[in-house]
Amino acid sequence: MSLCWANREKLRTHDRLLVLTTLLLTPFIAGCAQIKLFSVAPSTVCPGETVQIDWKASDRVMLNAVPSVEGVGEGPPEGSRSFMPTENTRFILNVPGLLKSAQREWDVTVIPSQSSRLLGGVAQCGGNPPFASASFSIQQKDSSSRVRAVSVGNNYHRHLVVSKDDIEVEIPPDGSTDGFKNASVIGTWTIRTPLGTNEACENVLDAIRNRLTIKTQMSCGE
Known part of the structure; x- marks a missing residue:
């Protein structure tokens, strides 16, 4: 009997500790704001296009913009709004x-008559013959479907082979190409550079700092 009584006392003590811990932690949990979702799509637009902002938070929110746009301000814990940034x-x-408050930020780029951006990804090396390559994808949620490539530039002192869809162009060192002119930037791009004679993968990855990028001039088509 004494053993059963001791076990019951241990359980009661454990339950009391759980209740006490919950009571102590509840104010801290309730006092810390949370942002469960915050997205802006697309993040690259043409003049006259809208972006949609969706959010979900632990309490009422304050939405601001720099520079300010009409329609920002206080909102419910969960909601969405559309804006047309200029x-x-x-x-x-x-x-x-x-x-503790919570804050998130999201940048939206409005393409002027022409804009330039570095695009690329982390490089890997291998194959026979060996080459270093990187791929990156631009999705519809990332960019307006009107954004088109004007030219693609090579900032390296080595040849690049750039491909997208059924287009593949070799770009000389420090050169550029208009081979992707009017092509949508949305989709998967691949950048490759061949290894030189007796050049090892470690050397080329060090030379390009483990990334391959292209300088992409873009504009808004109709």
């Missing part, structure tokens, strides 16, 4: 909390 804009979502 220039590059940073959207800021803030959720106040008793102990």
